Amino acid sequence: MDSYRMTxxxxxxxxxxxxxxxxxxxxxxxxxxxxxxxxRTVFATPHSSAFLSDPDLVWEQYRLLKERTxxxxxxxxxxxxxxxxxxxRDLDEILTHLRTGRIPSMNHTRYVLTEFSTRVLRQExxxxxxxxxxxxxxxxxxxxxxxxxxxxxxxxxxILDMGCYLQINAYSLSDDPEGETAGRAGRLLSEKKVSFxxxxxxxxxxxxxxxxxxxxxxxxxxxxxxxxAVAFGNSKKLLMPS
Ligand SMILES: [Fe+2]
Numbered sequence: 001m002d003s004y005r006m007t008x009x010x011x012x013x014x015x016x017x018x019x020x021x022x023x024x025x026x027x028x029x030x031x032x033x034x035x036x037x038x039x040r041t042v043f044a045t046p047h048s049s050a051f052l053s054d055p056d057l058v059w060e061q062y063r064l065l066k067e068r069t070x071x072x073x074x075x076x077x078x079x080x081x082x083x084x085x086x087x088x089r090d091l092d093e094i095l096t097h098l099r100t101g102r103i104p105s106m107n108h109t110r111y112v113l114t115e116f117s118t119r120v121l122r123q124e125x126x127x128x129x130x131x132x133x134x135x136x137x138x139x140x141x142x143x144x145x146x147x148x149x150x151x152x153x154x155x156x157x158x159i160l161d162m163g164c165y166l167q168i169n170a171y172s173l174s175d176d177p178e179g180e181t182a183g184r185a186g187r188l189l190s191e192k193k194v195s196f197x198x199x200x201x202x203x204x205x206x207x208x209x210x211x212x213x214x215x216x217x218x219x220x221x222x223x224x225x226x227x228x229a230v231a232f233g234n235s236k237k238l239l240m241p242s
């Protein structure tokens with residue numbers, strides 16, 4: 001394959017609103033790094049805490065980044081989203097914010113990039129997902145490989161049966177290839193349980209955009225049709241309805 005094509009559905013690219021990019025110039029550099037690796041579409045997904053503390057600032061910074069992205073010397077599409085953190089204690093509150101729109105879904109769809117504590121227990125996760133689904137939202141579980149307890153028993157099958165989708169971080173496949181996280185990410189791909197790739201890029205000096213090695217792994221280990229769906233097809237179909 002000459003070059004990859006990817007939609008990055010998980011990126012902390014809006015400057016100055018969370019622990020992601022500091023400045024719009026840093027965001028532009030990160031977008032360039034992503035483009036070189038094959039990314040053509042990005043979902044800007046700040047942590048939900050940013051929308052809770054100052055939503056006007058987040059949207060103002062998103063609009064600024066969108067304007068600047070349109071003037072870059074390469075073509076990159078940008079959509080708005082959010083990485084929504086759910087804890088059992090504030091589940092109702094977060095669902096209310098989703099309902100009112102204070103916390104946004106992915107590009108105004110019913111899909112919600114859903115994050116739990118890495119220490120989440122499977123019964124807690126199943127309980128929260130059940131409540132999220134009751135409200136009609138469709139969770140896309142962010143960096144699924146980071147929740148060890150969800151790999152016990154048939155938990156992930158139950159989560160998929162509840163109508164959820166799974167995202168993995170591309171760098172998880174290459175960072176520490178012999179590590180447990182890479183093992184879990186690779187297993188999810190081999191079982192075709194992953195629907196989306198993300199970078200979860202934060203800053204130039206902390207988790208910079210790093211998807212190329214993950215894309216290489218994807219295309220070397222999975223059949224081309226499934227790899228295309230994970231890299232860009234599912235996001236086009238589900239998150240960018242025309
Ligand atoms: Fe993230």
